Amino acid sequence: MKTIRNHVDHLFRDVPENEETLLMKEEIIENLEEKVDDLIREGKSQEDAINKAIVEFGDISEIEQAFQEEESKPAPHWLKKSRARLNLEFSLWGSALLIALFAFINFYYTPTVIWFVYPTFAVLWWPLSLFFHWRKQKGGHQ
Structure with missing residues (x-):
C-alpha cells in the first residue's frame, strides 16, 4: 500500500x-x-x-x-585498540604485497637494474605510521 x-x-x-x-x-x-x-x-x-x-x-x-x-556513544576503548591493530596488520600485509609486486616487476623486466628498493621506502611509511598510532592506542607510548 x-x-x-x-x-x-x-x-x-x-x-x-x-x-x-x-x-x-x-x-x-x-x-x-x-x-x-x-x-x-x-x-x-x-x-x-x-x-x-x-x-x-x-x-x-x-x-x-x-x-x-x-x-x-563513543566507541569502547578496546574497540579502538582492536581497530588500530587491525589497521596495522592490514598495512603490513598490503605493504608486503606491494613490495613483492615491485620486486617481481623489477626482476622480471629489468633484472640488471635494481630499482624496487626506492618505492619500498615510500611504501614502508604506511605501516610505520600505523605502528606508532597502534602504540599510542595501546598506551605504550605517550
Whole structure:
C-alpha cells in the first residue's frame, strides 16, 4: 500500500539510512499493512483502515532517540585498540604485497637494474605510521 510506505518514509526522513533502519522500516510497513488488512476484514473501508492504522501507530520519536543515542556513544576503548591493530596488520600485509609486486616487476623486466628498493621506502611509511598510532592506542607510548 503506497500510502503506508509514503507515510513510513516520511517518518524516517530524519533518521540516517543504513541497513538497520531499512529493516526496521520494512518491518513497520509489514505490521501496518497487516493491521489494515485486519481492519478491512472487520468491515472498515480501505481508506479508514489505513488512517486508523497510521493514527494508532503514532510517531517514531522513541526510535529516533534510540538511533541518536547509539550514534552518540563513543566507541569502547578496546574497540579502538582492536581497530588500530587491525589497521596495522592490514598495512603490513598490503605493504608486503606491494613490495613483492615491485620486486617481481623489477626482476622480471629489468633484472640488471635494481630499482624496487626506492618505492619500498615510500611504501614502508604506511605501516610505520600505523605502528606508532597502534602504540599510542595501546598506551605504550605517550
